[in-house]
Amino acid sequence: MDETKYENEPNGEGGAAQPFTTVLGAVLRTTRVKNGSGLREVGRAIDKHPAIVSNWxxxxxxxxxxxxxxVLGALNVVGEDKTRIRNLAAVTTPGVVVTGRQDVPHYLATLIDCEAQAAQVTVWEPLLVPELLWEEDYARETLLAVGHAPERAARLADLQTDRRHLREQPLPITAYLGETALTSRAASDQAMCSQLRSLAQLNTSADEQVTVRVVPFSKITLHPGLASPWAIYSMEKRAIVYLGHVESGTFVDDQDRHYSRAADQLANKALSKEESTKALLSFAAKHALNQLEDRDGPPLASSLAEWTRR
Structure with a gap:
């Protein structure tokens, strides 16, 4: 076995970890754990010290x-997973763009691997409910609304809603969503009602480590980190930012702390957890009323400002 000290292992640019290194490491660890193999076992198979494998x-x-x-050979990884991980290993740029036309999209599989190793996730979604918290009907209808074919929308909805159930331990999640997510017409009133009630339940559940906070329109500033959705995955050594697209995902470093500062702003401007829960339940009830009355228009209260006045 190679007993070289792991401090001397090559590491890209002068020893500084890069975003792709963190993503690749999370994927390798998740794959090894799923396989039931230990660090020593993998190290023996590839003639490397276990500490080297651990640092990867x-x-x-x-x-x-x-x-x-x-490592992939030692873990008997084949098929699309092997292709996906070898593609990650070939990355040399600071950011990682992972595409996703496969049956199980590579970007989603990589994201799930990262979630398995994350200690905390902070999510911002200005227009919709964050994917990490989707319910099945809301997921399917939203995916249809953004242009996916029905069969693929159903498949992706299943994959998305299974994400939270794949982890052995609850993942601490702080989700900030813009008030548009409460009134969005991307999904039916029935799906909206169920989704908002689910978020409220997560906010009050003792078994889940989820905090959902609503951000009023009037509180959203022109901060560059608030222009589009993102998720910060806090790993053991560093944080990775995920930017989702329709058929791909990008993993980048939080350069200049744009996203961390945006998260700080959101924490200061969002409704409290308790007020957010009340808003979620109130708008869920209004979607339910719309459904009973078979209305095609917006919910009875069209904004948080109107809701608070009532």
Whole structure:
């Protein structure tokens, strides 16, 4: 076995971890854990010290492509997962763009692997409910609304809603959503009612570590980090930012702390957890009333400002 100290392993740019290294490490660790193999077992199979393998998984060191191939062989990884992970290992740019036309999209599989290793996730979604908290009907209808074919929308909805149930331990999530998410017409009133009630239940559940907070329109400033949805995945060694697209996902570093500062702003401007729960339940009730009355228009209260006046 190679007993070289792991501090001397090559690591890209002068030893500084890169975003792709952290993502690749999280994927390798999740794959090994799923396989039921230990660090020593993998190290013996590829003739590397277990500490070296551990540092690859933590994103502290960058494995060579042949090292990744050896790990995949030791873990008997084949098919699309093998292709996806080897593609990650070939990345040399600071950010990682992962595409997703596969049956199980590579960007989603990579995201799920990162979630398995994250200690905390902070999500901002200005227009919709964050994907990480989707219910099945809301997921399917929203995916149809953004242009997916019915069969693919149903498949992706199943994958998205299974995400929270794949983890052995609850993942601490702080989700900020713009008030448009409460009145959006991307989904039916029935799906909206069920989704908003689910968010309120997560907010009050002792078994879940989820905090959902609503951000009023009037509180959203022109901060560059608030222009589009994002999620910050806090890993053991560093944080990675995920930017979702229709058929791909981008993993980047929080350069200049744009996203961290945006999260700080949201924490200061959002409704409290308790007030957010009340708003979620109130708008869920209004969607339910719309459904009973078979209305095609917006909910009875069209904004948080109107809701608070009532």
């Amino acid at each position: 998984e933590l994103g502290s060191r960058t494995p060579l492509s042949e090292d990744v191939a050896g």
